[in-house]
Amino acid sequence: MSYARLIRPVIDRVYVGARWAARARMEAFYAERGVDLGYENSFFSGVLARPMPAEALADGLVYTDGDMSRELAQGVTKVAAEGTWHLTELGRELALYAQRATAEAAEELWSSGLPMLPGLASVPRLAELVGRVLAHGLATGGPAFHAMSPPYEPGDASPAMLLVTRLGSLRHHRADAHRAAWRAAGLTAEQIKALPDGPERQAIEAETDRRDEPAYAVLTADERLELLAGLGALPG
Template sequence: MSYAALIRPVVDRVYAGASLTARPAIRAYYEQRGLRPGFEVSFSFGLLARPMPAGALTDALVYTSGDMTGELDQGVATVDAEGAWHLTPLGRELALTAQRTIAEAAEERWGAAPDFLPRLADLVGRLLTHGLTTGGPAFRAVAPVYEPPDAPAALRLTARLGALRHHRADAHRAAWRAAGLTVDEIRALPDGPRRRAIEDDTNRRDEPIYAALTADERLELLAGLGALPN
């Protein structure tokens, strides 16, 4: 099994766990403001650093309706002449709150913050830097991530893991497109040889980002993320 295939579920578990734990607090915050959460929550770590190009956003939302009218109607984002999406001051405030809330939820899940969190954040940071030469459009739109000054290790790690997941997402989209499939076809594709071939191609396309780490460092990252409590 490739390293990309081995670490994918671990990265997903850690990031998704923090995000799910944060969801009630984020929803409560939005309800107090009379607003609905949108893309500024999903892509906070990238949008706080730079506008999101139209093509990157289209790719990132390919499995959804891609409807962005809510963000525009709520005054969370604007679109420039090239189609890039920018946060408004309100959108930036919301994104900062979402980023911080996810990090706080991670600390809650993990209990007393493990002393190896800064090391894990550093390792993932090196992956993101290397991934700028190997990633697709969505990844390049969200990396490097935005981190407030003096950001705690939990925030650095969750933000960087959020961006890392887009390297694989780009790889997966490239794999099923290379196989001649549409988004509806890949969503409906059952398990079997064709599905497994696409997953193998996804792993092949995702694997180069991990060349930034030595073999020992890859094991350290896998073990460290795996040791974080559910």
């Protein structure tokens, strides 16, 4: 199994665990402002750094209906004539809170593990390793990854904020690789969602691995194991 495939579920568990731990506080914050969680909440690591190109947003929402009418109606975002999506002042406030809330929830979660595990003590090093992978992945990432990288990192970002924000961006390197793989096979988003396990699915996953793997080439073999084990040891 490729390293890219091996580490992906570990990345997902850590990142999604932090996001779910922050969910209640984010919903409360949004409710006070009378808006719903939208694209700015899912893509905060990128949209806080730069406007999101139309192609990148379409790819990021390819498995959904892609409807942005709610965000537009609630004044969270606006779209330029060329199709680029920009946060409004409200949208930026929401995205900044989503980032902060996710980092706070992650820090609480990661400090709750077993005493013999490194927990928060490992987070600065893990953030550094993921940062190197992100930078190296710019050579091979697709539209969504480039919209999300380099991620937005405030000057006072905690190690937990750096790690969750960087993981949020890194997930898009494989997502782009997967979309490129099933498109190259002549499939649509609906077809890949319905495709059962079998030779065709396995070929697409292998091609996804091939396209995703180069991002990790910047790490030595020992560093790859360090990243895998370190993320795997975080509570989530």
